[in-house]
Amino acid sequence: MKGTIFVELVNMAEDAFGEDVVDQVLDKADLENGGAFTAVGNYPCSELVKIVVAFSDHSGISPEALQRMFGHWMLKHFVEHYSEFFSGKDDSFSLLEAVDGEIHVEVKKLYPEAELPVFATDRVEGDRLKLTYSSPRPLVEFCHGMIEASLERYNQTAKIDRCPVAHQPNATTFDIQLEK
Incomplete structure (x- = not known):
């Protein structure tokens, strides 16, 4: 995985728990590189999972909830640093539909x-989108957080149902129904 993801996970943790706590947690996490990440480096996803589990153990927040929080954090990061990807997107569905194709x-x-996840979308109706996320990594909760953050960005609310894709680990279909 790209190092920027790791750097931002550490930034989120520092924001939530403080720098001293982050240093302590990363020391205990038994990471291959001791917790030193650069934005341009490449690191195994297993290290990201170790970090999430370590912060879960420290905070009592489930790994799933931490991944979702991180999805929210990363969307804000993308908006700040890659605003061109959001240009011309008037709602969350247009943004989500643009992930794979643009x-x-x-x-x-x-x-x-880069080994990127796949975001296959199907606009069922104007207010309903099915998004099938598949990845070689166990980051379905992270994706869920990104979807939630996309909705928040455009001041939309939705009911989000999930269904794992049979015989495909780390693949889930999100059925997103906008609320009026």
């Missing part, structure tokens, strides 16, 4: 070796 295309130009 955003990931640009990411691949910058990082050809």
Whole structure:
């Protein structure tokens, strides 16, 4: 995984728990590189999972809830640093529909070796979207948080139902129904 994801996870943790706590938790996490990450580096997803579990153990917040929080954090990061991806997107559905066809295309130009998740979308109705997320990584909760953050960005509320995709680990279909 790209190092920027790790750097932002540590930034989120510092914001939530403080720098001293982050240093202590990362020391206990038994990370391959001792918890030193750079935005341009590449690191195994297993290290990200270790970090999330370590902060879960420290805080009592479930790993799932932490991943969702991180999804919210990362969408804010993307808005701040990659505003061009949000240009012309008038609502959460147009943003979510653009992930594979526009955003990931640009990411691949910058990082050809990146293994990106797949966001397959189907606009069932104007106010309902099915998004099937599949990834080689166990980050379904992170995706859920990004969806929630997308809705918040556009001041939308929705009911989000999830259904794991049969025979595909780390794949889930999100049925997103906008509320009036």
